[in-house]
Amino acid sequence: MSRNSLRGLHAAALTGTLVLASSAGFAADPIKLGVLEDQSGDFALATIGKVHAIQLAADEINKAGGIAGRPLQLVVYDTQSDNTRYQEFMRRVLQRDKVDVVFAGFSSASREAYRPIVDQFNGFAFYNNQYEGGVCDGHMIVTGAVPEQQFSTLIPYMMQTYGKKVYTLAADYNFGQISAEWVRNIVKENGGQMVGEEFIPLGVSQFSQSIQNIQKAKPDFVVTLLVGTAQASYYEQAASANVNLPMASSVNVGQGYEHKRFKPPSLKDMYVTTNYIEEIDTPESKAFYAKFKAKFPSEPYVNQEAENSYLAVYLYKQMVERAKSTKRDDIRKVIALGDLCMDAPEGKVCIDPKSQHMSHTIYLAKVGADHAITFPKVWKDIKPYWLGEAGCDLTKKDPTTQYTPSNPPPKS
Amino acid sequence: MDIATLAFSALYQFGDAFAFLVLSACGLAVIFGMMGVINLAHGEFIMCGAYVTASTVHAGLPLPLAILCGALVSALVGVLVERLVIRHLYDRPLDTIVATWGLSLIATQGTLIMIGSSMAGVGTPFGSFQVGQYSYSIYRIVLFLAALGVLGGLYALFNWTRFGVLARATIQVPHMAAALGVDTRLIYSLTFACGAGLAGLAGGLYAPTMTLVPTMGATFIMEAFVTVVIGGADVFLGTAPAGGVLAVVKSAMTSWQGQLFGQIGLLVAVIIVVRVLPKGISGFVLRERT
Numbered sequence: 001m002s003r004n005s006l007r008g009l010h011a012a013a014l015t016g017t018l019v020l021a022s023s024a025g026f027a028a029d030p031i032k033l034g035v036l037e038d039q040s041g042d043f044a045l046a047t048i049g050k051v052h053a054i055q056l057a058a059d060e061i062n063k064a065g066g067i068a069g070r071p072l073q074l075v076v077y078d079t080q081s082d083n084t085r086y087q088e089f090m091r092r093v094l095q096r097d098k099v100d101v102v103f104a105g106f107s108s109a110s111r112e113a114y115r116p117i118v119d120q121f122n123g124f125a126f127y128n129n130q131y132e133g134g135v136c137d138g139h140m141i142v143t144g145a146v147p148e149q150q151f152s153t154l155i156p157y158m159m160q161t162y163g164k165k166v167y168t169l170a171a172d173y174n175f176g177q178i179s180a181e182w183v184r185n186i187v188k189e190n191g192g193q194m195v196g197e198e199f200i201p202l203g204v205s206q207f208s209q210s211i212q213n214i215q216k217a218k219p220d221f222v223v224t225l226l227v228g229t230a231q232a233s234y235y236e237q238a239a240s241a242n243v244n245l246p247m248a249s250s251v252n253v254g255q256g257y258e259h260k261r262f263k264p265p266s267l268k269d270m271y272v273t274t275n276y277i278e279e280i281d282t283p284e285s286k287a288f289y290a291k292f293k294a295k296f297p298s299e300p301y302v303n304q305e306a307e308n309s310y311l312a313v314y315l316y317k318q319m320v321e322r323a324k325s326t327k328r329d330d331i332r333k334v335i336a337l338g339d340l341c342m343d344a345p346e347g348k349v350c351i352d353p354k355s356q357h358m359s360h361t362i363y364l365a366k367v368g369a370d371h372a373i374t375f376p377k378v379w380k381d382i383k384p385y386w387l388g389e390a391g392c393d394l395t396k397k398d399p400t401t402q403y404t405p406s407n408p409p410p411k412s
Numbered sequence: 413m414d415i416a417t418l419a420f421s422a423l424y425q426f427g428d429a430f431a432f433l434v435l436s437a438c439g440l441a442v443i444f445g446m447m448g449v450i451n452l453a454h455g456e457f458i459m460c461g462a463y464v465t466a467s468t469v470h471a472g473l474p475l476p477l478a479i480l481c482g483a484l485v486s487a488l489v490g491v492l493v494e495r496l497v498i499r500h501l502y503d504r505p506l507d508t509i510v511a512t513w514g515l516s517l518i519a520t521q522g523t524l525i526m527i528g529s530s531m532a533g534v535g536t537p538f539g540s541f542q543v544g545q546y547s548y549s550i551y552r553i554v555l556f557l558a559a560l561g562v563l564g565g566l567y568a569l570f571n572w573t574r575f576g577v578l579a580r581a582t583i584q585v586p587h588m589a590a591a592l593g594v595d596t597r598l599i600y601s602l603t604f605a606c607g608a609g610l611a612g613l614a615g616g617l618y619a620p621t622m623t624l625v626p627t628m629g630a631t632f633i634m635e636a637f638v639t640v641v642i643g644g645a646d647v648f649l650g651t652a653p654a655g656g657v658l659a660v661v662k663s664a665m666t667s668w669q670g671q672l673f674g675q676i677g678l679l680v681a682v683i684i685v686v687r688v689l690p691k692g693i694s695g696f697v698l699r700e701r702t
Binding site: 040041042044045048172198199200201203204205206208209210212213215216218229230232233236237239240241242243260261262263266298300 | 421424425428429432520521524528529530531532533534535536538539540542545546547548549551552620621622623624625627628630631663666667670671672674675
C-alpha cells in the first residue's frame with residue numbers, strides 16, 4: 001500500500017470516529033454557558049455571588065433534566081475586575097470554547113469593553129446587572145434594572161419626603177456620568193434643584209473635602225452613586241463628620257451590602273431602589289434565599305445581581321426550549337413575540353422585545369439607624385420603557401449602540 | 413462665611429491630606445530610603461495592619477491597643493518576609509520589585525480566599541465637632557497628630573538611639589559597620605520590620621474609616637509612592653516636606669475643582685518636583701547643606 005493511500009485510510013478512520021462520536025452524543029450534547037465575572041479585585045465583593053447564583057441555577061436545571069434534554073455546562077473565567085481581561089476572555093469563550101451564550105460583566109466600563117467583541121463574533125451575551133440604561137443591541141439581553149426603573153421611582157419619592165435640593169456624588173466613569181444625567185433630568189422635571197454634583201475617580205477612598213463640599217451646598221438629600229469597595233469608605237467618613245443627610249442610591253446596599261459591612265448608624269436613612277435583596281420578605285424570595293444558603297452557607301449576602309444572574313439562567317432555558325434552538329436569531333424570534341416571562345424570586349418579570357431589557361418589581365429599601373432594612377414602598381411591574389419610547393426597536397433594526405438621554409436614538 | 417471658618421477648613425483639609433500622605437509613605441520610605449528595596453507589597457502590609465486591628469477590635473480589644481497589635485503583627489510579618497525573601501536579594505534591587513509584587517498578589521488573593529471578600533468595619537470613634545457651618549470628624553485630627561508623632565518618632569529613633577546610629581552606619585558603609593562588630597543582617601532585618609510595622613500602623617489607624625477588603629492596600633499605594641519619589645532617600649528630611657508640599661497641592665486643587673483635579677494636581681506636582689529636583693526634596697536639602 002502506498003504511503004498516500006495509507007494516509008487516506010487513516011484520515012477516513014479518523015473522520016469516521018468523529019462522525020460517530022458526534023452522532024452518538026447528540027442527544028446529550030451540552031449547552032455551553034460562558035461566565036465572565038470578577039472573582040478577584042475591587043469588584044469581587046459584589047460579583048462572586050453572581051457566579052454562585054449561576055452555579056446554583058445550573059445545578060438545579062441539570063438535576064431536573066437539563067435544557068431541552070441537554071445538560072448545561074458552565075465555562076467560568078475570573079475577569080479580575082479588569083476590562084482588558086473581559087476582552088481577552090470574551091474572545092476565548094466565543095472563539096476557542098465556542099459557548100452558546102455568555103453571562104458577563106459588572107461595571108459598565110467592562111460591558112462596553114466586551115460588547116464590540118460580542119457583536120464582532122456574532123455572539124449572544126446576557127448582562128445581568130443594574131446599569132445606566134440605553135444599550136440597544138440585538139446581541140445583548142439585559143436582566144438588570146435601568147434608570148427608568150430605579151430613578152423614576154426613587155428620586156420623586158425622596159423629593160416628596162425630604163425636599164427638592166439634591167446633591168449627586170457619583171463614580172467618575174460611564175455609569176456614574178450617565179446615571180447623574182438621569183438624576184439631573186428627573187430632579188428638573190419634578191421642580192427640584194441640583195445644588196451640587198461631584199464625580200469621584202474609581203479607587204479614591206478619602207472624602208474629607210467632598211464631605212465639606214456637600215455641607216457647603218446644604219442639600220436636602222445626597223444621591224450616592226459610588227462604585228467599588230474603595231469608594232464605599234465615604235459612608236463611614238461622612239457619618240464620623242456628622243453629615244447626617246438622607247441618601248438615595250441605585251447601586252449601594254443592593255450590590256455591596258454596605259449596611260452589613262459598616263458599623264451602624266453610618267448608613268442611616270439610605271434609600272435604595274432595587275429589584276432584589278435578601279431581606280425581601282416574600283415566600284419566593286425566602287425560598288430562593290434558603291436554596292442559596294443551602295448550597296453556599298458562607299455566602300455573605302445574596303444581592304440584587306445574584307438574583308438577576310439566577311433568573312437569567314432560567315430565562316435562557318425557557319428561550320432555548322421555546323425556540324428549539326440555541327441560535328440567537330431563533331431565540332430572538334421568540335423574544336419578538338413579547339410573552340417571554342417568568343416567576344423570579346423578586347416576582348414576575350418579562351422581557352421587552354424592543355430593547356431586550358426586563359421588567360422588574362422595584363423595592364424601595366430603607367436602611368434604619370440599626371441598619372435593619374424596611375420597605376416603605378414597592379412598585380410592581382415597572383417596564384424598561386425608555387429605550388422603546390426613545391426609538392430603539394430591536395425587532396426591526398439593530399444599531400448595536402448605547403444611547404443616553406442627551407444622545408437618544410436618531411428619529412427616522 | 414467668615415475668614416476663621418475658611419482658614420480652619422483649609423487647615424483641616426491640609427492636615428487630612430498630609431496625614432494620609434505621610435502615614436501611607438513612612439513605611440515605604442524607611443524600607444526604600446534606608447535599604448534601597450522597593451517594596452511593592454507595601455499596600456498589603458497596610459492591609460494586614462488594618463485587618464489585624466479590625467479583628468482584635470471585634471475580639472474586644474480597645475482601639476488604641478488594637479492598632480498597636482496591627483502594627484506589631486505587620487512588623488513580625490515583615491521580619492518573616494525579610495528572612496525568607498528579601499535577604500537573598502539585597503544586591504539585586506530590580507528582583508526585589510518582582511519578588512515583592514508577587515508577594516502582594518499572593519497576599520491579596522490569599523486574604524480573599526481565606527477570609528472572604530470583606531471584613532465588618534469597626535466604626536470611627538470620637539464623633540464630630542462644629543466650626544461655622546461645617547462639622548468635622550475628630551478622628552481626622554487624631555490621624556494628623558499621629559502623622560506628626562510618627563515623623564517625630566522616626567527622627568528620634570534614627571538620630572538619638574543606638575539602633576539608629578547602627579542602622580545609619582550599616583546603610584552608609586555596610587562593610588565597615590560589619591568590621592566594627594555590627595550584626596548588619598540583624599540591622600537590615602529590624603529596619604525592614606520597622607518599615608513593615610509603620611505600614612501596619614497606617615493600616616490600623618485608617619481601619620476605622622475605611623472599607624476593609626483584600627484590595628484596600630491599593631488605595632494607599634499611589635500616594636505612598638509619589639511621596640517617597642519626590643521625598644528622596646532621607647526619611648525625615650524627605651517624607652515630611654514632600655507630604656507637606658503634596659498636601660497643599662492636593663487639598664487646594666480638590667477644594668477648588670473636586671477629587672479628579674486633586675489627583676491630577678498631585679501627579680503634575682510630582683512630575684515638576686522630579687524634573688527640578690531629580691534626587692528628591694531630601695537630596696536638594698542635603699546638597700545645600702554640604
